[in-house]
Each structure stands twice: as structure tokens, then as C-alpha cells.
Amino acid sequence: MKILIIEDEKQLVKSVTQFLRQESYVCEVAYTASEANEKILLFDYDCILLDISLPDGNGLKILEKLRENHKTDGVIMITAKGSFDDRIAGLNLGADDYLPKPFYLPELSARISAVIRRKRFDGNNKISFHEIEVDLLGKTVYVSGKEIELTRKEYDLLIFLIANKNRVVSKNAIAEHLSGDDAELMDKFDFIYSHIKNLKKKLTESGCEDYIKTIYGLGYKFTA
Amino acid sequence: MRLLQVSLRSLLLYSLILVLISIPISIFSIRQIINEEADESLALHTNQFIKHIKSYEYLEDLEMDLKIWDQLSYDIVLTPSDKMSVGQRYETVSMYDSIEHELHPFRTLSSTIIIKDKPYLLTIKMSLVDNDELVMALGIVQVILIVLLAAGLLLLNRSLSQKLWKPFYNTLNQLKAYELDKNESIQPEKTNIVEFDDLNKTVSHLTDRNRKVYLEQKEFIENASHELQTPLSIFQSKLDNLMQIPGLTEAGAATILDLEETAQRMARLNKNLLLLSKIDNDQFNEIEEIDLSALANKLLSNLRPMADTDNISIQASISPLSIKANPTLLEVLLTNLFHNAIRHTNANGKVNVNVSDKILTVTNTGNPLKMSTEKMFERFSKEGNSENSSGLGLAIVKKVCDTCRYKIAYNFQDGVHSFSVTF
Numbered sequence: 110m111k112i113l114i115i116e117d118e119k120q121l122v123k124s125v126t127q128f129l130r131q132e133s134y135v136c137e138v139a140y141t142a143s144e145a146n147e148k149i150l151l152f153d154y155d156c157i158l159l160d161i162s163l164p165d166g167n168g169l170k171i172l173e174k175l176r177e178n179h180k181t182d183g184v185i186m187i188t189a190k191g192s193f194d195d196r197i198a199g200l201n202l203g204a205d206d207y208l209p210k211p212f213y214l215p216e217l218s219a220r221i222s223a224v225i226r227r228k229r230f231d232g233n234n235k236i237s238f239h240e241i242e243v244d245l246l247g248k249t250v251y252v253s254g255k256e257i258e259l260t261r262k263e264y265d266l267l268i269f270l271i272a273n274k275n276r277v278v279s280k281n282a283i284a285e286h287l288s289g290d291d292a293e294l295m296d297k298f299d300f301i302y303s304h305i306k307n308l309k310k311k312l313t314e315s316g317c318e319d320y321i322k323t324i325y326g327l328g329y330k331f332t333a
Numbered sequence: 334m335r336l337l338q339v340s341l342r343s344l345l346l347y348s349l350i351l352v353l354i355s356i357p358i359s360i361f362s363i364r365q366i367i368n369e370e371a372d373e374s375l376a377l378h379t380n381q382f383i384k385h386i387k388s389y390e391y392l393e394d395l396e397m398d399l400k401i402w403d404q405l406s407y408d409i410v411l412t413p414s415d416k417m418s419v420g421q422r423y424e425t426v427s428m429y430d431s432i433e434h435e436l437h438p439f440r441t442l443s444s445t446i447i448i449k450d451k452p453y454l455l456t457i458k459m460s461l462v463d464n465d466e467l468v469m470a471l472g473i474v475q476v477i478l479i480v481l482l483a484a485g486l487l488l489l490n491r492s493l494s495q496k497l498w499k500p501f502y503n504t505l506n507q508l509k510a511y512e513l514d515k516n517e518s519i520q521p522e523k524t525n526i527v528e529f530d531d532l533n534k535t536v537s538h539l540t541d542r543n544r545k546v547y548l549e550q551k552e553f554i555e556n557a558s559h560e561l562q563t564p565l566s567i568f569q570s571k572l573d574n575l576m577q578i579p580g581l582t583e584a585g586a587a588t589i590l591d592l593e594e595t596a597q598r599m600a601r602l603n604k605n606l607l608l609l610s611k612i613d614n615d616q617f618n619e620i621e622e623i624d625l626s627a628l629a630n631k632l633l634s635n636l637r638p639m640a641d642t643d644n645i646s647i648q649a650s651i652s653p654l655s656i657k658a659n660p661t662l663l664e665v666l667l668t669n670l671f672h673n674a675i676r677h678t679n680a681n682g683k684v685n686v687n688v689s690d691k692i693l694t695v696t697n698t699g700n701p702l703k704m705s706t707e708k709m710f711e712r713f714s715k716e717g718n719s720e721n722s723s724g725l726g727l728a729i730v731k732k733v734c735d736t737c738r739y740k741i742a743y744n745f746q747d748g749v750h751s752f753s754v755t756f
Contacts, residue, residue, distance in 0.1 A: 124570030189562035214573035325586035
């Protein structure tokens with residue numbers, strides 16, 4: 110799977126590629142708008158990470174160019190400005206998602222897999238991990254073909270963990286993914302812990318192997 | 334006291350003193366003039382009389398004639414005298430006036446004249462203006478003058494303060510209404526008075542400069558926050574990669590967690606600063622009809638699971654309310670109020686949210702404030718040492734209320750903190 114990262118911050122690009130390579134994504138990089146314009150015309154990508162503010166132009170122009178050339182690459186906008194107008198403009202120009210800086214790499218990774226899934230399977234899709242199978246359309250989870258009942262948060266948590274399988278995901282990243290701004294209150298409540306505990310229980314009770322490993326208090330790893 | 338009243342007061346006082354002093358002076362000088370005129374006239378009269386008598390000296394029984402004539406005439410008295418020396422004497426005497434039945438002042442000139450070698454005393458008298466009447470007449474005139482002067486000055490003063498000072502008051506009112514963060518500049522009225530034009534120019538210059546500095550500062554905060562987002566992203570991404578390194582020790586993991594929490598704090602601080610400056614910059618100006626009760630219920634239901642873990646009960650009694658507002662700002666306002674309440678509630682405490690009559694009240698049980706109520710809404714004022722609190726939550730609440738013209742009130746009673754927002 111090919112990903113194009115359009116971003117002028119070399120250090121950020123380095124981290125993102127390092128993180129995504131573990132997932133067997135092939136990452137290409139464009140540090141400038143002109144470089145990006147060349148690449149999007151020559152190749153097709155499964156997902157493009159697009160920073161809106163580039164030294165030689167606005168990233169929104171690149172979005173326009175993609176649409177002009179009838180490219181269907183998935184696009185996730187990344188921006189430091191977090192401005193509402195940019196967001197609306199980008200989504201109107203056909204961007205699939207929007208991620209304000211700063212972000213957690215597991216969050217980025219989860220968004221990328223969501224965009225790729227949508228593009229590949231035209232919305233009709235399932236993800237699976239060993240005996241676990243998730244029907245993303247019906248939002249239902251099966252363990253060895255048997256449906257299990259999960260709350261909304263537990264379901265989101267499972268998808269997030271599967272999207273970041275074999276990687277350590279910190280508690281903070283999970284909290285932010287599940288609660289957004291409310292994660293601020295996390296210091297007071299170890300409420301991630303209770304969600305993880307419940308999810309673990311439901312999975313193992315239905316005969317699923319315990320894939321959720323605790324990494325010292327830092328976070329969790331979903332791995333076989 | 335108004336400036337014009339001060340100058341009016343001095344003017345009035347000066348005029349009054351002037352008028353009062355002028356009364357005796359004018360009486361004295363008028364009297365002087367009248368006396369001089371009378372004396373001249375008496376002298377002329379006497380001369381002519383003497384010349385006239387001299388031309389009749391040839392008459393033999395002039396002596397007899399003079400006696401008769403003396404009895405007939407009213408204002409001339411001619412009596413034989415034994416003084417031989419010739420001389421004249423002016424004096425003012427009071428005499429009985431038979432017409433007005435009162436004493437009346439007269440000016441007399443007494444001269445000793447020689448007719449046919451016999452001395453006579455010739456006294457010619459002339460009526461003078463009554464002193465009392467003169468004072469009275471002058472007094473009345475002066476009083477009328479004072480009244481007219483005062484009235485004129487007052488009227489003039491009023492019209493001056495209305496017309497002449499209008500541009501000044503105009504500028505003053507604009508200055509009173511001036512707010513640095515509103516985009517309205519002072520529009521001074523054009524006048525043809527140098528001082529006012531000078532003042533207006535200075536005021537305009539000052540306010541424009543202040544606004545420029547203010548805008549630059551605002552822009553700086555926003556730019557600084559934007560610029561910080563990228564290094565924060567890099568920092569976080571490095572941590573995310575660091576966690577993946579195989580063979581991570583427990584101590585290493587703990588350090589990464591601490592680093593990540595610190596990065597989180599920075600990110601939240603920065604996000605809130607950016608939010609504050611965005612509100613300042615009026616970037617949330619789209620208004621739409623929002624169902625406040627639905628929004629409040631949604632936000633509360635997201636918070637309940639977290640509150641549950643600390644046995645904090647959230648009770649809500651929310652009656653339907655729709656208001657016109659910016660969706661982002663309203664959500665920011667509610668979120669921050671709710672977060673603040675939950676953050677400062679003790680374990681097993683209670684948070685109560687009530688919406689009725691366009692008033693949102695959020696109460697929570699908790700310890701009394703250590704800081705003052707005024708300080709509470711300031712930036713970076715924190716109660717206690719909560720590491721994850723940015724100290725900006727209530728500053729944001731205040732800013733949103735100020736921007737949207739909502740009224741916010743706080744009070745603490747019987748161990749319950751209460752914030753209420755009137756929409």
C-alpha cells in the first residue's frame with residue numbers, strides 16, 4: 110500500500126514514515142508543493158497525507174489539482190492552523206479526513222487505515238484479526254463467527270487497537286481517541302483502564318485469546 | 334464642576350464687584366458734575382443780574398424798587414448788608430419745598446455787591462436733584478444691568494457649551510465608549526478650533542497606535558501558538574516511535590509516559606491559548622440556532638462514564654432551550670464549565686446542571702476557594718496543583734461570555750460552587 114506524505118517538516122516526516130513502515134506501508138515523501146504536484150500526476154496513492162501550509166504554496170491547491178485530474182486517492186489533511194475555514198474548504202474539495210497538529214501517530218495510523226478501507230472496499234468492508242471479525246457497516250463484532258455485544262466505546266477501542274496491531278499505544282492516545290477534548294479530565298479517572306478491562310473480559314469470555322497486553326502502565330499492545 | 338461654570342462664576346463675580354463699585358463712583362461724579370453745572374449757571378446768573386442792576390443805577394428810588402423786587406422774586410434774594418468787602422460764596426443748603434412739602438437740596442451763590450455805594454447780599458438759588466432719588470435711580474439701573482448681564486452670561490454659556498464644546502464632548506463620549514478589542518476607531522468631528530483639532534488628532538493617534546500594538550500582540554500570540562504545533566507534533570511522534578522499540582524497560586516506559594503527559598500539557602495549553610486568541614480575533618462569528626439542551630445532554634452523557642469512576646454523580650434538569658449562537662463557542666463554553674465542575678468535585682461529590690429561563694447553572698460540591706473570586710477568571714490562575722489543568726478553562730469561559738454578551742456569575746454557599754450563565 111502506497112502513501113504519499115506531503116509535509117515540509119523533515120523531522121515529522123521521518124517519524125511518520127518510521128511508524129507507518131511497521132505496517133508495511135510504502136511511504137513516499139514530497140517536501141514541497143511542486144514536488145507533490147509532480148508525484149500525484151505520475152503515481153496513484155492509497156492515501157495522501159497533506160499538510161496545508163507548505164513553503165511554496167497552499168495545500169488546498171494540491172487538492173484542487175487532484176480533483177481536476179480525476180484522481181481518487183484518499184486524502185487526510187494535516188494542519189497546524191486548525192482553522193475552521195481550512196477544514197471546510199478541504200473537505201469540500203474532497204479531502205477524506207482532517208487531523209489537526211499535534212496528533213498521536215496511532216491516531217494517524219487508524220485514520221489512514223479507515224480511509225484506505227473506504228476507498229478499497231467501497232464502504233462494504235470487514236476487518237479481521239485471527240478469530241475476531243468486525244463488520245464495519247453493521248458495527249458488529251464476531252468472535253469465531255459468534256456475535257458479541259460491545260458498547261460504543263468498547264467497539265471504538267477495539268477498532269483502534271486493531272488498526273494499531275503489534276504496536277504500543279499509549280493510554281493518552283486511547284483517551285484522546287475515545288473522548289476527544291474530555292480526555293483532559295483523564296488525570297482524575299483511569300477510565301481507559303475500565304474500558305480495556307471490560308473489552309478484555311468480553312473477548313475472553315467468548316473464547317477469544319487475550320490479545321491485549323499491558324505495557325508497564327504506559328499503554329497497551331494488541332498482538333497475537 | 335464644569336469648566337464653563339468655573340469661568341462663568343469668575344465672570345459673574347467680577348461683573349458684580351464692578352457694578353457695585355460703580356454705584357458710589359457714578360453717584361459721586363454725577364453729583365460733582367451737577368454741582369459744577371449749577372455753579373456755572375449761578376455765576377452767569379449773578380453776573381447778568383449785577384450788570385442789569387448797574388444799568389438801572391440812574392433810578393433815584395432804586396433802593397425801594399430793589400426791596401419790592403426782592404419780595405416778588407422767588408429764587409433771588411437781595412438784602413442790604415453791612416459788610417463792605419466784595420466776595421462770593423457757594424453752598425448747598427436744604428430748604429423747605431412748599432410744592433412737595435419736604436426739604437429739598439438747593440445750590441446757592443451768595444455775593445456781596447455794591448449798588449449806589451451801598452452793600453447788598455445777593456443770593457441766587459437753584460434746585461438740585463434729590464440725592465435719594467439719584468441713588469435710587471442709579472441703583473435700579475445698575476440692578477437691571479446686573480440681572481441682564483447675569484442672564485446674558487448664563488444664556489451665552491449654555492449655547493457655548495452646546496455649540497462650542499460639542500466636538501469636545503463628542504470626542505469624550507467616543508473615548509468613553511472606546512474598547513481596544515472592538516474594531517471601531519474614534520471618528521472626531523472636524524472643528525475650526527485649534528485646541529480641539531489638536532486634541533482630536535492626539536486622541537486618534539493614541540488610539541490607533543494602541544490598537545496597532547494590541548493587534549500585533551494578538552497576532553503574535555496566535556502565530557506563536559501555530560508555530561508551536563509543529564514541534565509539539567514532532568515531539569509526540571518521536572515518543573510514539575520510542576514506545577515501539579523492543580526491549581523497553583519499565584523505567585524507560587515510565588519516563589516515556591511522563592514525557593508524553595508533559596507533551597500533552599503543552600499541547601493543551603497551546604490549544605487553549607490558540608482558542609483564546611481565536612475568540613479574540615473574532616474567528617467564530619457565524620451564528621445559528623442551536624438546541625442548547627440537546628448539546629448539554631450530549632456533552633454530559635460523554636462525561637458520565639468518567640465521572641462514574643470517581644463516584645461523582647451528575648444530575649441534570651434541563652428544560653428545552655434554543656439560542657442563537659456560534660456552535661463552537663457554545664460547545665467550548667459548556668465543555669469548560671462542565672470540566673471545571675467535575676475537576677473540582679471531591680470523590681463521591683455531586684455535579685448539578687440546571688437549565689431554565691435562559692439561565693444555565695452548573696453547581697458542584699467541593700472545598701472553598703483558596704484564591705479570590707476575581708482571580709478565578711484570570712488566565713493561568715489555578716486552584717491546587719492539578720497537573721492536567723491548563724488554568725485557562727475559566728478564562729475561556731469568561732472570554733466566551735464577554736464575546737457573546739452573556740452574564741456569568743459565581744457564588745459559593747454551604748460547600749457548593751455555583752456558576753450561572755444568563756444567555
